[in-house]
Amino acid sequence: MSQAYRSTTPVEKLLNSAINALVALALSVPALFLSLSLVQLKLIIVTVFFLENLEAILFHNYQLPGMRILGTRWKARYSTSQQLVHAILYSASFSSLLFWVWYPGDLLLFNLLCLQLPCVLMTGTTLHGLLAGKMVDVKNLDGATSQL
Numbered sequence: 001m002s003q004a005y006r007s008t009t010p011v012e013k014l015l016n017s018a019i020n021a022l023v024a025l026a027l028s029v030p031a032l033f034l035s036l037s038l039v040q041l042k043l044i045i046v047t048v049f050f051l052e053n054l055e056a057i058l059f060h061n062y063q064l065p066g067m068r069i070l071g072t073r074w075k076a077r078y079s080t081s082q083q084l085v086h087a088i089l090y091s092a093s094f095s096s097l098l099f100w101v102w103y104p105g106d107l108l109l110f111n112l113l114c115l116q117l118p119c120v121l122m123t124g125t126t127l128h129g130l131l132a133g134k135m136v137d138v139k140n141l142d143g144a145t146s147q148l
Contacts, residue, residue, distance in 0.1 A: 001124040005138040008072050010120050012139065014112075016066035021094060023065045024049035048096045053087035062086075067137065075136040082133040089128035 008016070029046045049144070056064045062083045063073060078086075093116070096107040119127040129135040 004141040005073075006141060007124050008139055009057060010135050012070060012072065013116075013120060013126060013137070016064070016070055016072065016137070017094070019066035019069055020052065020064050021049070021097060022025050022058070024094070035118070042095075045098060046091055046095045050087060050091040053090060057083045057087060070139070072137045072139045075138045078133065078135050082135060086128055086132035086135050089131055090126075093126075093128055 024045060028041075028048045031041055031044045045103070051060065053062075053064065056062050061074070062078070067073065093111055096111040100106045100108075115127050119125070119130055123130050123134070125134060125136045129137075
């Protein structure tokens with residue numbers, strides 16, 4: 001019997017990413033006590049975010065913490081290579097939170113407003129989801145969070 005689901009909203013996608021970012025930031029706190037440059041610290045945080053993705057691929061059917069908390073799942077079973085491409089691109093997208101060109105947040109705003117939001121509105125998935133093979137996350141209508 002197939003389960004009923006709906007597409008996740010842009011707000012749910014943003015909240016999902018915010019939760020994933022907070023987890024990576026929390027896991028990176030010990031690095032604050034090391035004698036590192038700001039750039040090194042930022043690279044460690046991006047690496048922790050990527051490792052969070054790898055851990056989800058290996059042990060949780062690529063269901064990241066935000067997905068588990070919000071009760072979303074992947075619409076289909078995507079190949080490991082698609083998941084790895086998504087993890088790399090998602091981590092690169094996440095890095096726009098930490099790096100900037102002219103002022104803090106400029107790359108993040110560009111990423112969210114000019115890349116991610118238009119892509120979500122036009123395709124139903126983020127740019128990294130689209131480039132990884134149209135990986136789409138959904139929410140079960142009955143509230144269950146099981147994978148396909």
